[in-house]
Amino acid sequence: MAIRNVVKIGEENLRKKSKPVKDFDVGLWELLDDMKETMFHCDGMGLAAPQVGVLRRVVVMEVNNAFYELVNPEIIKTKGKDVEEEGCLSVGKFRGRVERPMTVTVKAQDRFGYEFTLTGEKWLARCICHEVDHLDGVLFVDKSIDKDKYIKNGGKI
DSSP, X not given: OOOOOOOOTTSGGGGSOOBOOOOOSHHXXXXXXXXXXXXXXXXXXXXXXXXXXXXXXXXXXEETTEEEEEEEEEEEEXXXXXXXXXXXXXXXXXXXXXXXXXXXXXXXXXXXXXXXXXXXEXXXXXXXXXXXXXXXXXXXXXXXXTHHHHHHTTOOO
């Protein structure tokens, strides 16, 4: 396992759409392991592959002391609304409020290619949405209610 560099806002790859994973092999397993180590090292709650420079649909998360790996995630159901403050390892110190669903169901595959569904509420739902957005080149600042504050302080979207 290795700690990878986290790509920062302004770098082109963060705005590109990631490609589906087709090979469930040692390369994927190493990526997942490295992403987990990087996320913990950076004190993050979630990390998407584009944040470490890999344009593949891969996410790792730890919410409420439970660790998740999502490969090729697809949000299939949402319910309710919730507004909370978010941050991002790729954005830096800025934190802003974002409206997300209160409940989210995602269909994904595990590191071996087996499909599963996961339903999360509150913080898990928020984390799933945040990380899946990364796979489509979307950052939380794009959706933030406070994005004017971000731009005013020199941030560029």
